[in-house]
Amino acid sequence: MARTSQPALLSSADVARIIDRIAHQLIERAATVRPGSDGLADLVLVGIPTRGAPLARRLAARIEAFSGVTVDVGTVDITLYRDDLRLRGVRALESTLLPDGGIDGRLVVLVDDVLFSGRSVRAALDALRDLGRPQAVQLAVLVDRGHRELPIRADYVGKNVPTSRAQQVRVHLAETDGVDEVVVEEPGERQEVSIAARPASEERSDRGADQGGRA
Amino acid sequence: MKRHLLEAADLDRDDATLVLDTAAQIEQALAGREVKKLPTLRGRTVVNLFYEDSTRTRISFELAAKRLSADVINFSAKGSSVSKGESLKDTALTLEAMGADGVVVRHSASGAPHRLANWVRGSVVNAGDGTHEHPTQALLDAYTIRHRLGRLEGVRVTIVGDVLHSRVARSNVRLLHTLGAEVTLVAPPTLLPVGVGAWPAEVGYDLDAVLPKSDVVMMLRVQAERMNASFFPSAREYSRRYGLDARRMGALPDDAIVMHPGPMNRGMEIAAEVADSVRSTIVEQVANGVSTRMAVLYLLLGGAPQ
Numbered sequence: 001m002a003r004t005s006q007p008a009l010l011s012s013a014d015v016a017r018i019i020d021r022i023a024h025q026l027i028e029r030a031a032t033v034r035p036g037s038d039g040l041a042d043l044v045l046v047g048i049p050t051r052g053a054p055l056a057r058r059l060a061a062r063i064e065a066f067s068g069v070t071v072d073v074g075t076v077d078i079t080l081y082r083d084d085l086r087l088r089g090v091r092a093l094e095s096t097l098l099p100d101g102g103i104d105g106r107l108v109v110l111v112d113d114v115l116f117s118g119r120s121v122r123a124a125l126d127a128l129r130d131l132g133r134p135q136a137v138q139l140a141v142l143v144d145r146g147h148r149e150l151p152i153r154a155d156y157v158g159k160n161v162p163t164s165r166a167q168q169v170r171v172h173l174a175e176t177d178g179v180d181e182v183v184v185e186e187p188g189e190r191q192e193v194s195i196a197a198r199p200a201s202e203e204r205s206d207r208g209a210d211q212g213g214r215a
Numbered sequence: 216m217k218r219h220l221l222e223a224a225d226l227d228r229d230d231a232t233l234v235l236d237t238a239a240q241i242e243q244a245l246a247g248r249e250v251k252k253l254p255t256l257r258g259r260t261v262v263n264l265f266y267e268d269s270t271r272t273r274i275s276f277e278l279a280a281k282r283l284s285a286d287v288i289n290f291s292a293k294g295s296s297v298s299k300g301e302s303l304k305d306t307a308l309t310l311e312a313m314g315a316d317g318v319v320v321r322h323s324a325s326g327a328p329h330r331l332a333n334w335v336r337g338s339v340v341n342a343g344d345g346t347h348e349h350p351t352q353a354l355l356d357a358y359t360i361r362h363r364l365g366r367l368e369g370v371r372v373t374i375v376g377d378v379l380h381s382r383v384a385r386s387n388v389r390l391l392h393t394l395g396a397e398v399t400l401v402a403p404p405t406l407l408p409v410g411v412g413a414w415p416a417e418v419g420y421d422l423d424a425v426l427p428k429s430d431v432v433m434m435l436r437v438q439a440e441r442m443n444a445s446f447f448p449s450a451r452e453y454s455r456r457y458g459l460d461a462r463r464m465g466a467l468p469d470d471a472i473v474m475h476p477g478p479m480n481r482g483m484e485i486a487a488e489v490a491d492s493v494r495s496t497i498v499e500q501v502a503n504g505v506s507t508r509m510a511v512l513y514l515l516l517g518g519a520p521q
Contacts (some may be wrong), residue, residue, distance in 0.1 A: 030394040080255040080283075080513070089518035092233060093240035121335075196316060 009169075010159060012180035015142070018158035019055070022140055023062035024155055026109065035064050040069040042107045042135070047075045051092035054158040054175035055142060059111060070183050072099035076131065077111075078123035098131060109156075110133040113171040115141040118152035142181055219332045219339040222348040223389035231393055235358050237510035238503070245282070247505075256285035259316040259516050264306070264331075265342070266292040266322040269475055271501055272342050272352075276319045279508035285516070288315070303327060307334040316515045320344070328492050338515040346380045346441070352476055353386035355507040357394055359496050360431055363472050363504065368395035373425050374416075376435030376456055376484050379406045380447075383476045385436055386473040388416045401425055403457065422457055426466040432487045433474040434459050450483060460486040464494065472496050 008020070024123075029040030047056030053075045060071045077094040086193040110124050121139060128137060139179065142157035145163045159182075163169060174180050216233070217225050226234065245251050261280040262363070265273050273289070280287045283367030290306075292298065297306065310318060316337045327423045332339040343349040361367050368398055372391055378384045378400050388398050392415035397419040400407065419425050425430065437453065447453045459473065468475075473485075475493045481487045490497060 077240065080241075080244070080253045080517075085255065085501065086519055087516050090514050093237050093244075095240060096244035126254065131248055 004139075006077055006180040009161060010143075010173075010182035014181075015158075015173075015180040015182070018142060019058050020062055020066075021068055022156045022158065023059055026059070027063060029066050034110070038118070039107075040098050044072045044074060044099060044103055044106050044107075044108050044134075046098070046108050046124075047073070048104075048110060048112045048120060049077050050112045050176060051171055051173050053094075054173050055113060055140075056111040074098040074103075076124055076127050078120060078127055081123035081126045083119060083123070095132075096127075098195050100125050103132040103133050103134045104129065105133070107136050107138065110139050113142050113173075115139070115144045115152075115154050116147055116169075120147045120156060121152050123152050123160035125168060128170075135164050141170060143169055161166045169186075218515070219341075219351050220511055220515060221307075221332060221339065221341045223350045223353050223393070225350070225385040226354075226390065226393065227232075231354070231357070231390060232508050233513060234330065234354055235361060235420065235506065237514060238354075238441045238506040239362075239514075241509050242503075242506040247509050252282055252284060255517055256280065256283040259295075259313060260286045260288065261285045261317040261319060261512065261516070262288045262290055262291045262310050262313075262315040262317055263342075264310070264320040264344075266297065266303075266327070267343065269321055269343070271504070272349075275338075275501070275504040276342060276351075276512075279512055280507050282505070282510055283512055285317075285512070288313075291452050303331065307331050311337075317512060319343055328508050333460055340511060340515065343382050345382070346385075347382050348386045348389075349382040349427055349476075350386045350390070351504070351508055351511055352383050352427060353390040354511065355500055355504040356383075356387055356433065356474060356476070357390055358397070358503050358507050359474065359500050360391075360472070361515050362499075363496060364430060364470070367391070370396045370430045371399070371428055372396050372431040372433060373399045373401055373429040374433045374435065375401045375422060375459070377406045377441075377446075378402045378411065378435065380438050380441040381407050381435045384433075388431065390516065392416070399425055399429070401457070403447050403453070406434075418440075422463065423457075423466065426463055427468065429467060430471050432459060432467065433476075434444055436476065436478065437480055439480075439486050440510075454483055458482075458484050458487050461488050464489050464492065467494070473501060477501070482495050 003060040030097045033039045040203055045056040045060050047053035056073050058072045063071050073093055074099050077096045079091055079093050141154045142158040143161050144154055145161045168185040170178050170183050172181050216230050263273055263276055277287050294391050318335055318337055319340045319342050320331055325347035327344050328339050328341040339349055341348055364370055374384050391398050399419055399420045401422050471519040473489055475485055475497050479485055479490055
């Protein structure tokens with residue numbers, strides 16, 4: 001397995017610390033934007049499936065723990081907005097669920113696991129445009145691995161990771177994979193890993209990572 | 216998934232479940248939003264090739280394709296070169312030359328979509344061929360059942376009426392069996408096809424005996440345009456023995472639902488008060504048809520051209 005040859009880039013404790021930090025940053029921002037009042041009430045955390053969704057829920061739970069405010073959480077599936085369906089073929093859809101009352105006039109923070117080419121985020125922005133008119137949209141990611149193909153940057157970054165295009169960044173979360181960790185795999189390891197016994201859903205785990213537009 | 220959807224047997228259990236799940240996600244994604252449009256099939260062309268009259272199926276496919284941003288061309292035999300004697304093959308070659316990515320075809324001849332599939336490069340979706348199959352109707356019916364009852368496995372579905380001429384019945388028997396439901400056909404012996412014994416369904420003649428054991432009753436339309444022989448003595452007698460009226464509806468289990476593919480003959484196979492009751496899913500079926508056909512078009516046309 002890759003994770004034995006390559007130490008994890010982020011451990012379970014690292015992931016937890018990052019989520020705590022971003023939760024604090026969101027609380028801080030809310031306080032700065034509207035001093036005195038409760039800016040958090042405007043916030044909606046929207047996860048991009050698969051792994052952005054549990055990340056958004058965890059962020060909301062931490063914000064609640066730190067500030068006592070319950071933050072709205074949603075998910076937006078971007079499959080039908082992708083620009084690579086013709087290259088990669090169709091995929092099963094995941095759920096799109098927004099809080100009652102929608103996103104009009106609110107601060108939407110998109111949450112994803114890995115920021116790579118920026119194409120997922122572009123698709124998510126297109127989807128949001130059809131779903132309503134937020135007051136502003138921001139982006140929070142666990143890992144930014146560079147190699148942007150679109151003018152997109154994240155407002156909240158867990159960890160910047162310099163990578164080569166050939167490498168794979170895999171995010172595993174307890175909700176989807178049974179364990180919290182982030183690993184970087186070399187091109188050679190990927191084959192070995194994909195042949196090894198991994199759950200079928202694993203194929204999707206690098207969704208955020210394999211946006212490179214490489215066929 | 217196969218490239219074409221010509222009959223219910225083209226879908227194995229995984230494919231059929233994928234279509235239903237996709238339809239559910241699409242419905243959820245579009246629910247309550249202002250812009251009911253997705254960019255998924257932008258730049259693709261879908262041709263609705265209708266050699267037989269149809270309102271709901273054609274409109275449903277048209278709306279489904281438009282909501283996925285495909286370009287839609289409606290082609291009905293009336294008022295086209297077909298009335299000048301153009302053959303199906305020549306029409307197909309014309310469409311091919313115009314670059315249709317998907318062809319939705321309804322034809323009065325059983326098997327026409329299969330022939331068409333050999334002539335065009337795009338995906339062919341059968342929207343009803345003669346007395347053969349109507350697979351998207353079966354998918355939307357399965358979707359409606361799953362939506363209302365929460366499951367398909369082990370659901371007891373009774374299909375009543377003109378099974379002989381019904382492509383809806385053929386497709387439903389096949390698909391519901393694939394998805395684990397138990398199907399019973401009830402019809403006058405004259406309106407059952409030869410070889411029905413080989414279908415994966417029970418056959419009965421007594422509606423009253425079957426109703427208490429049915430979770431779903433699907434009433435078929437008595438197709439007046441195909442009643443070219445004396446299949447039953449009179450409309451009144453048919454209605455009395457095989458029509459679903461309020462008394463018969465009362466014999467159903469509490470959470471059972473009543474379905475009809477439309478168009479209905481009120482007072483013939485289904486009484487007006489049954490069609491308008493809370494058990495009836497008839498309007499829901501139409502709405503679910505759009506989501507289900509969007510799912511089919513997405514899965515067939517969304518990916519790489521083959």
